[in-house]
Amino acid sequence: MKAGAIALDSLDGGFDLQATLESGQSYLWWRADGNDYDAGTHGDDGWYLTTTRAAGDPAVVRVRQTETTLEWEASIEADGILRRRLGLDADLSAIRADAPGDELIQDAYDAYWGMRIVSDPAFAGLVSFICSAQMRVSRIHGMQQSLRAAFGTPVEFDGETYHAFPTPAQLAAASEADLRELKLGYRAPYVQRTAEMVADGEADPADAEGLPYEEARKYLTQFVGVGQKVADCVLLFSLGYLEAVPLDTWIRSTIEEHFPECDRGSYAETSRAIRERLGGQYAGYSQTYLFHYLRNGGGD
């Protein structure tokens, strides 16, 4: 086992691990205490786990936040991976400086200051957001855990057996019926067929990275079960497009209430308008703070 600690006091804008991992950005982490996300409180030890891959081999990583550090233990050297996955190198102050001064938005930043945008592995992020359609945030985690347990490669860590997130080939080999048994519902064929596309080399979500934003979003919608909203989630939470603003039910009702002039009818045009309104290149950050703030009753 390897271990380390990342200093947080020198980090611009600080860090809030719980807000980062429990704000509906990523469904690929879980709490060591076994409590569901949305339980509101930290467990007694505060550890969160996830898996990653190093040279194709699955690895387990766990982290917890202390006063001044992000402490980690893993089956591999995890410093660089954690910096990327948890957005630790982002300059939060510079990002916030680009956000509009509206009270609602500033209140959201104040409430969860230190929350960062994650960077999930592309395929796992894609699958998890396909699963997110019309699903409660608290249930999406469970579906990803079921997928791990049923199809993921086992990996030992600290005396326990965990499961890596399934590879495209592992999910492509699943049947729709298998996936429906895991309670994916109508998302089952979406996941199976998308996995098949990636496994067959027809397309790869990671290939969207580097394309201009709207082209990248268009590229992702070729996957089955991926519309513009899910594509925006993958761009924002996996591929580093911090300008992406997923138009979900929460942000849509926020637009109705606070930014009605941004409602342009179509997704593409409303997306442009709200992106502009929320500060352009970092609009996704404001959206993520707003989403978490509103979902937890802020702004009432």
Added chain:
DNA sequence: TATCCAAGGTAAGTT
């Protein structure tokens, strides 16, 4: 206790 409803939407079929 039974029924209803909406959840971080998308695909397929019409107009």
Added chain:
DNA sequence: AACTTACCTTGGATA
């Protein structure tokens, strides 16, 4: 291109 409708499942609300 814009507008309907069907779609799995389930926790929480309502009767």
